[in-house]
Amino acid sequence: MNEIISKINSSKNLEELDKIRVSLFGKKGLITQEFSKLKDMPNDEKKEFANNLNRKKDELNSAISIKKNELELIDLQNKMKAESIDVTLFNEERSIGALHPVMITMDKIIEYFLSQNFSIENGPLIEDDFHNFEALNLPKYHPARDMQDTFYTDDKRLLRTHTSPVQIRTMEASKPPIRMICPGAVFRRDFDLTHTPMFHQIEGLVVEEGDKVSFANLKYTLENFLKYMFGDVKVRFRPSFFPFTEPSTEVDISCIFCKGSGCRVCSHTGWLEVLGSGVVDPNVFRQVGYKNVSGYAFGLGVERFAMLLHCIGDLRSLFEGDLRLLEQFK
Structure with a gap:
């Protein structure tokens, strides 16, 4: 046994x-x-x-x-x-996706205005002449139409040249108070270092009954927004012309590259132009049937902000799909 x-x-x-x-x-x-x-x-x-x-x-x-x-x-x-495998060994880097720098910038802008109780509004890419031009104080044969090289589909329809028509449609559909931004793609016949046929804008509109809204409100809003986007920068407002605002201003920030001392990027002026703004022209309010209201509007190019935030020298590189650029945003 x-x-x-x-x-x-x-x-x-x-x-x-x-x-x-x-x-x-x-x-x-x-x-x-x-x-x-x-x-x-x-x-x-x-x-x-x-x-x-x-x-x-x-x-x-x-x-x-x-x-x-x-x-x-x-x-x-x-x-x-x-x-068994040695989990401490390095594996080959896996390719992962990332948001496009334009979308990263757009999301950052939208997040700011959402935090300020702005709503997000959208509209059609193909517009009619009234909403794209006439309602914005740009009647037929107005010389300011030459500022925007337009893609026409026929005599009455066109690819929107800015997101301002969304502001008109929002005012047609609702009454004050209005506090909104309208992000989206726009189209113009242009193509060079700083222009592409398709790009993105974000425009904002604030309307209140009576005379509650003034240029001071616009100035306060944009100064805080630009400091949120670019840090501790100086902001200045220069008189300009837009058919749909009066008074109208171009808004500049002190150059984020040379801190205002002057460099190639800012053409040795110490300032960078970043957006346009102004108090809404009364003619625009009349087009949508508004009476006894006040408001301000502003608009910016998202690609312009993306180029400044991420130091991108050529606007066209944002649309070429070059992985050497896009992989930097993983």
């Missing part, structure tokens, strides 16, 4: 252990043959013989079960060791 248990304990693998099990409990196994002797034994000897045999059988089964568990654990450990 001890010799058999010793043989079981010295088994080197499951296959060897299974052969021992078969030699003991198979049809011709040692224990099976011992049990077959019971039929020829006297009745008074069968009970003691059977008890002793069952005890040996239990001991052998227990030894085989313990050894089997031991060998299975060893096999599992060997298998895990063979299939």
Whole structure:
């Protein structure tokens, strides 16, 4: 008995252990043959013989079960060791996507105005002449139309040249107070270092009943917005002309590259033009049926802001899909 248990304990693998099990409990196994002797034994000897045999059988089964568990654990450990990987090794860098710099900039601008309780409004890309020009104090043959090289689809339809038509549609559909921005794509026939046929604008409009809104409100809003976008910069307002605002101003910031001392980017002036703004012209309010209201409006090019924020020298590179540029924004 001890010799058999010793043989079981010295088994080197499951296959060897299974052969021992078969030699003991198979049809011709040692224990099976011992049990077959019971039929020829006297009745008074069968009970003691059977008890002793069952005890040996239990001991052998227990030894085989313990050894089997031991060998299975060893096999599992060997298998895990063979299939293991070193998680500390560096893997090849996986290519991951990223937001486009124009979308990053647009999201940042939108987040600011949402925090100031501005709503986001949208409108059609294909506009009619009234909403794109006439309602904005640009009647037919007005010389200011030459400021915007327009894509016409026919005599009455065109690709919007700015997002201002969304302001008109919003005023047509609702009454003051209005506090909104309208981000989106616009189209003009132009293509050079600082212009593309399609680009993005965000325009804002605030309208209140009576004379609650003044140029001072516009100035406060834009100064805080530009400092949010560019940090501690100086802001100045220069008189300008836009048909839909009066008075109208161009807004500049101190150059973020030379800190106002003068460099190639700012043409050695120390200032960068970033957006246009003004108090809404009364003629615009009359076009939408508004009376006794006041308001201001502003507009900016998202690509212009993206170029300044991310030091991109050529506007066209934002639309060429060059991975060398886009991968920098992962």
